[in-house]
Amino acid sequence: MKIERLLVVGDIHGQWDKFQSLFAKVRFNPERDLMVFLGDYLDRGDKPVPLMDFILAHQDTKGMIFLRGNHEQMFRDAHYAMPAEKKGFWEWLSSPRQMWLDNGGRVTCDKIKESGRGEALTRAWIEWVERLPLCTELSAAGKTYWFMHADCDPGLPLSKQDQNVLLWGRSLANHPELHQGETVIVLGHTPVQYLGYAAKPQWLNHGRLVLMDTGSYCPDGCVSCADLLSRTIYQSD
Template identity: 55%
Template sequence: MDKYERLLVIGDIHGKWERFKSVYDKVGFNPEKDLIVFLGDYLDRGDTPVPVMEWVMEHYGQKNLVFLRGNHEQMFYDAFLEVQSSDGHNAFSLNSSLAKWLVNGGQITYEEIRKTGRKDTLISNWLRLVAKLPLCTEVVVNDQVYWFMHANCNPDLPLAEQDDVDLLWRRTLAERPELHHGEQIVVLGHTPVQALGYEAKPQWLQNGRLVLMDTGSYLDSSNPLGAGRISCVDLLSGEIYQSAV
């Protein structure tokens, strides 16, 4: 069991560098006293993914920062591994992993990476990082068990037995929180709370046992769901930190 002054978690960033930096600066993370968990989806949809990539790569492995893998990291990984293994043949077919990534927000990421003039190096370095990112993690503080993953889990199974598709893609608990009867606190990103009818701030459901952290980071005021934010929460105190819109 660990002792921290703050147990912090940051939801989906999706290539919104200024929003991310604004909330991270508000938090004032102290690696000697705090632990911070990032729930994945660092890239795609947002217009400034490269500074986010560089920040994550620079900070990966530093004390008390935990970076999880999201489905957008998985799509990126699958896309470029397929490209490398196929030598480009059929890489742009409609059913390819690359096509799937591009139509799910990867197009803007690819263009921004290309503009740097360091495309091959950035892609190679990011692929190496993604390969290291875990799909979930457990933290125990003050005898309370916390589970962190990007998208979803089966609360009745041990973490080691969770299905990768569940952890990265499904939305079961976000849409049906009553399915969580366990004592552990499950913390998720992936599903924007606005899409579930909530306002753009983290949501505690099931008597606080389920925490939803995706507050629509890439959404702007023209979106039918309204403007989004990037959010961070201290799970020990309930304090919320959010980016400007």
């Protein structure tokens, strides 16, 4: 398949209405597009359930690639964490379960319970999360692209990257000059507003680095998609 658009979607964070408006604008076509999602689909936003349903329905859709974000990892770790009643207070406070709840997971937890499908939906989501890759490499129009949720060490091959860096790091977002190679690295995780930029995807360091998190849950935020080949930007209303 000849790729006409190499699309990448930044952090969504449970913002179902914003994602719907974005997806309608993009008009994804599996016969000519590749669309990479950079993770952080849930938490913070108040409509995680319809977003979960959409993603689970599209997990095997041709042309869509879903990556794992730190919020998917927290959801998974919280699910397997020891129940709070079996822990002492301070151990519980620093547990994976409490970490997830304190980082936007509480609204997700509540909405899943309210759906009446909590057990089945959680099981399906966990099974999906555990299959998600942490990163991927694609080639298009003579360039190589690396995609991951948060960060990487540009000096290491993808197979040697540290999981915590891929999910949680911010080194390249804070210091784009650290990457001097030819590969284009595409990241979410760090809202561009926190770095002093306008709420739109940012090409930094002569195009070597692309930042896609436009703070969907922030007052001025949105969900964003970019075609990396043409640098066309699509954003939610």
